[in-house]
Amino acid sequence: MRHVIKASIIAATIALVSAPIQARAEGYVAPWLGMNWGTGSDIDHGRTALGVELGRMGAGVIGGEIGLGYSPSFFGTVNDFGHNTVIDVMGNLIIGVPVGGTRGAGIRPFVTAGVGLVRTQIDGGTFAALSSEKNNMLGWNAGAGVMGYFNTHVGVRGDIRYLRGFKDLATGTTEINLNGNNQLHYWRLQAGVVLR
Numbered sequence: 001m002r003h004v005i006k007a008s009i010i011a012a013t014i015a016l017v018s019a020p021i022q023a024r025a026e027g028y029v030a031p032w033l034g035m036n037w038g039t040g041s042d043i044d045h046g047r048t049a050l051g052v053e054l055g056r057m058g059a060g061v062i063g064g065e066i067g068l069g070y071s072p073s074f075f076g077t078v079n080d081f082g083h084n085t086v087i088d089v090m091g092n093l094i095i096g097v098p099v100g101g102t103r104g105a106g107i108r109p110f111v112t113a114g115v116g117l118v119r120t121q122i123d124g125g126t127f128a129a130l131s132s133e134k135n136n137m138l139g140w141n142a143g144a145g146v147m148g149y150f151n152t153h154v155g156v157r158g159d160i161r162y163l164r165g166f167k168d169l170a171t172g173t174t175e176i177n178l179n180g181n182n183q184l185h186y187w188r189l190q191a192g193v194v195l196r
Contacts, residue, residue: 026102027056030147030157032192036071036086038185047074049188053157055094057102063094065112067141069163069188075122083123086184088163090116090141103152110159113142118165120184137167137184147194158191 034049048071055065067090074086092114100106118139145159165184 025056025058026196027054028147028194028196029054030192030194032157032190034069034188034190036074036186036188038187047071049190051190057094057096057098057108061095061097063096065092065094066090067092067116069190074120083121085119085121087119087121088116088139088141090114090139092141096147100149104149105151106149108147108149109145110147111142111144112159112161113140115140118163118184135167137165139163139165139184149194149196153196155194155196156191157194158189161188161190162186163188 030053032051032053034051036047036049049069051067051069053065053067055063057063067088069086069088069090071086073084075084092112094110094112096108096110098106098108116139118137120133120135120137122133141161141163143159143161145157147155147157149155163186167184168182
């Protein structure tokens with residue numbers, strides 16, 4: 001687990017440090033609410049999530065952000081799976097063009113991608129046979145969205161992301177396999193405020 005956390009921190013640091021810092025760089029915090037859905041039977045569709053994105057954009061188009069997502073009851077109800085969660089911590093590169101500038105009202109459509117830690121936990125429940133299972137794995141995410149500002153400091157943000165772990169949940173091995181059906185993979189639609 002320590003290696004995965006170190007890799008996540010290094011990726012986030014590289015994304016933030018490599019972003020061009022100009023005189024008018026903008027930092028932001030964006031708390032959000034979201035909805036997860038899966039591409040198979042690995043998730044109970046429509047489960048809620050919440051989190052926050054912390055980022056910094058240069059006056060140009062490239063920046064970096066660190067995101068934290070928390071998904072309670074990810075796999076299903078507490079009766080069936082007990083207390084079950086998925087937590088993701090990602091360091092992302094973000095590319096977005098500021099339409100209307102970086103001050104005052106305007107919008108910034110963006111694409112983003114990065115790597116980080118995905119942690120799953122299931123504690124008891126009918127299907128889990130009252131056992132506890134925890135998995136820490138390296139994962140990645142990619143998505144697109146838009147930030148719209150009402151003024152210099154306050155706006156709204158919405159994006160859609162695809163998240164995937166590198167770990168095969170059946171064998172426990174880590175592999176880069178975009179078509180691996182035994183890897184945790186899901187979509188998330190998220191929206192919230194953005195403060196810069």
